[in-house]
Amino acid sequence: MYSKRSWCLIMLILAIFLIAPSIADQAPEKMKIVATTSVLMDPATFIGGERVEAISIADPTLCPHLQADIIPNRIQLNMAFIRDADVFMAYNDNNDKNFNIPAVENFMAANNFGAVKWKKVSDPSRGWNTPTTAKLLAAEVLGWLIEEDPAGEAYYQGRYDEYLMTFDAVEPTETERSRLQETKVIVMLWQREPVENWLGMEVVNFFAPEFAMNGTKTADKIVDEIIATPEKYQDVAYVIENMQSGELAKGIEEALRDRGINAERVIFTNFPRSVSGVNTIAEVLDYNKNLVL
Structure with missing residues (x-):
């Protein structure tokens, strides 16, 4: 026969197993991505899906070279996210080199949050505003995501294939x-x-x-x-x-x-x-x- 105290202990253990999910069933923590602009935030969030969370530094309605006061404010508003980010992505064009990248690096250095290791587009001169160039950009982002999270490769590849189809859908008839x-x-x-x-x-x-x-x-x-x-x-x-x-x-x-x-x-x-x-x-x-x- 179990004592009253033993029964209470057994019931508590059962309650823990019923209510709390096992460690194996818990969703993995999302990869935090900081992109210099929404141009990189878009493929990162689409291809990354439920495995990532991303923000962009520059206001998409203005050219970054017009945002000398805006960009530092946007960084401050996202301080906690940027501090703990896993990946930093940059298009690495002149706007990134002169405005976005320095602003992020200065913020990280000023707050002793550590150095930033950027993932940069291989050819920033090609642009992104045609289906062909956008697909090339997406391929690079796919590679970065797999590099950071190899366990998600199959998931990212499936999302990437869906992403490419969005460009085929907007081709002129x-x-x-x-x-x-x-x-x-x-x-x-x-x-x-x-x-x-x-x-x-x-x-x-x-x-x-x-x-x-x-x-x-x-x-x-x-x-x-x-x-x-x-x-x-x-x-x-x-x-x-x-x-x-x-x-x-x-x-x-x-x-x-x-x-x-x-x-x-x-x-x-x-x-x-x-x-x-x-x-x-x-x-x-x-x-x-x-x-x-």
Whole structure:
């Protein structure tokens, strides 16, 4: 016969086994990822799925070079996450090198949180705003995740395959591509690659910020050319801005309209989460495509 005390002990042990999950059944702790921008946060969170948690440093609505005051504040707001992060990902373009990476490293050093070991894109010059380049970026992110978490390789591979399909889904149809190829545009430099080489639109001219191309392609210089040779721009349908660069092309649109050219100024975006409901790179491409369809 068991004593009353023994019965109580047995019941307590049974309760522990019934209520508390075993160590083997507990979900693994999520990998914490700090990305410099939402461009890397997107493939990291999609491919990583339930095994990762990620944040981005830069505000996706602005170019990082315009965020000297914003980036440090965003880092402070995410201090605990960044301090304990497992992986740091950087695109490693000029904005990352000059703004995002130094801001994170300065924060970590100032707080004695240790040195940062970055995973960096192998070729930052290729961009990410076409399906082809976005898929190349995704392949690198997949490799980083597997490197950090080999046990999740099969899971990551499955998610990666799903991610690639999102880009196939936003390719223009034959009818859309035919329309786009007949469309003439003036485009901001950072959007020229997808406009010309993915959508297949005819770029009559392009413009750029003062700091790019030695100031030779600023909007005011395009306006001067429109005034001098309006016939060159007679069939331009769109003036395509880049959201993260600010409004540069209002004068171009006005110069065209003043000469009877009914061009429409539209604003493409480069970064996921910069527009409501546009949370992935594939959705960014689809959003931009539909602006000119």
